[in-house]
Amino acid sequence: MHEMSIALAVIEQVEQAAAEHGAQAVEEVLLQVGELAGVVPQALDFCYELACADTVLAGSTLTVEPVAARARCVDCGREWAVGMPPDLACPGCGGARTELLAGRELQILQVRWAADPVLARADQEG
Amino acid sequence: MCRTVDLQQAVLARNDDSAQELRTALAARGTIAVNLLSSPGSGKTELLERELGLARERGVPVAALTADLATENDALRLGRSGVPVKQVLTDGLCHLEAVMLRGHLDGWLPQATRLLFVENVGNLVCPASYDLGESLRVALASVTEGEDKPLKYPTAFGLAHLVLVTKTDLAAAVGFDEAAFLANVRRVNPGVEVVLTSARTGQGVGTLLDRALAVLAGEPVHRPVMGRPAGHAHGAPLADHS
Numbered sequence: 001m002h003e004m005s006i007a008l009a010v011i012e013q014v015e016q017a018a019a020e021h022g023a024q025a026v027e028e029v030l031l032q033v034g035e036l037a038g039v040v041p042q043a044l045d046f047c048y049e050l051a052c053a054d055t056v057l058a059g060s061t062l063t064v065e066p067v068a069a070r071a072r073c074v075d076c077g078r079e080w081a082v083g084m085p086p087d088l089a090c091p092g093c094g095g096a097r098t099e100l101l102a103g104r105e106l107q108i109l110q111v112r113w114a115a116d117p118v119l120a121r122a123d124q125e126g
Numbered sequence: 127m128c129r130t131v132d133l134q135q136a137v138l139a140r141n142d143d144s145a146q147e148l149r150t151a152l153a154a155r156g157t158i159a160v161n162l163l164s165s166p167g168s169g170k171t172e173l174l175e176r177e178l179g180l181a182r183e184r185g186v187p188v189a190a191l192t193a194d195l196a197t198e199n200d201a202l203r204l205g206r207s208g209v210p211v212k213q214v215l216t217d218g219l220c221h222l223e224a225v226m227l228r229g230h231l232d233g234w235l236p237q238a239t240r241l242l243f244v245e246n247v248g249n250l251v252c253p254a255s256y257d258l259g260e261s262l263r264v265a266l267a268s269v270t271e272g273e274d275k276p277l278k279y280p281t282a283f284g285l286a287h288l289v290l291v292t293k294t295d296l297a298a299a300v301g302f303d304e305a306a307f308l309a310n311v312r313r314v315n316p317g318v319e320v321v322l323t324s325a326r327t328g329q330g331v332g333t334l335l336d337r338a339l340a341v342l343a344g345e346p347v348h349r350p351v352m353g354r355p356a357g358h359a360h361g362a363p364l365a366d367h368s
């Protein structure tokens with residue numbers, strides 16, 4: 001189950017961003033996950049919660065923004081929802097020269113820090 | 127301070143960067159890596175053993191690295207071909223990552239090696255997401271696994287440069303529907319080459335070696351539709367989005 005590796009990679013990147021921004025705690029991480037990213041959101045959620053313990057992300061929420069997979073045919077210009085399991089050959093002309101427009105995303109869009117950063121900073125300095 | 131920050135950071139960026147570095151480092155010494163993905167029991171090791179033996183006969187300097195969750199049986203089998211073989215135990219990790227592979231190659235990969243075959247952990251889900259710095263990615267399925275394998279594991283088959291069907295000597299016995307399998311592969315990976323093989327009868331044996339040598343010689347590889355689309359934010363620096 002590589003969702004643990006994915007969760008750890010997310011945590012590592014958010015920890016780094018937290019250090020750069022002087023943030024003490026994370027409230028929410030917004031993750032974009034494409035339909036064809038090969039990630040099971042429920043498994044990721046489970047691993048995320050486990051792996052967040054004892055980090056600045058402890059108690060934070062992982063919000064997944066799903067991205068539907070779409071493709072386009074180079075020959076006839078048709079665009080379609082790829083679906084799952086995916087259908088990447090053109091449903092119009094049957095052509096194989098197609099391209100994926102969306103669906104492989106796996107990226108951290110946004111991080112929301114927990115409230116009271118001023119207090120947290122005062123604690124650190126005091 | 128701002129309560130939110132837009133990161134726009136690809137989760138696997140670090141692995142992808144390491145993979146690209148490894149691909150460049152291998153190319154600089156005249157080596158390409160071939161990443162082999164399959165389920166456990168697909169006959170991948172048996173086929174690879176034949177291909178390595180053939181490479182040795184033809185005087186092609188090859189090496190093989192085989193990754194397993196816990197046992198060392200595959201390395202013993204591949205070692206019979208007489209080429210350098212290294213076993214890597216992942217201690218339960220379901221896939222190899224580029225940094226891990228690089229660590230295992232350091233100090234081991236013979237300088238003369240032209241083709242490095244990497245037998246990934248037997249699993250069609252997890253390894254599919256990790257670029258190892260390979261120049262040729264091969265997905266394998268045996269006739270005994272059923273025709274819908276490509277639909278069940280679309281990422282593994284969708285990102286492959288070459289698909290090999292193994293154990294065709296058993297096709298009749300298990301009622302393998304070749305046309306249905308091919309249709310399913312083309313659905314997730316239009317245009318990819320599919321080759322039927324049997325380590326037992328010798329059908330298609332040598333194809334893997336030939337295709338790898340072609341890539342080494344600079345021939346273009348198939349570009350899977352599912353490969354990351356152009357203009358994608360993947361791996362792009364933060365500055366591009368702020």
Ligand SMILES: [Zn+2]
Nearest residue numbers: 073076090093
């Ligand atoms: Zn079309």
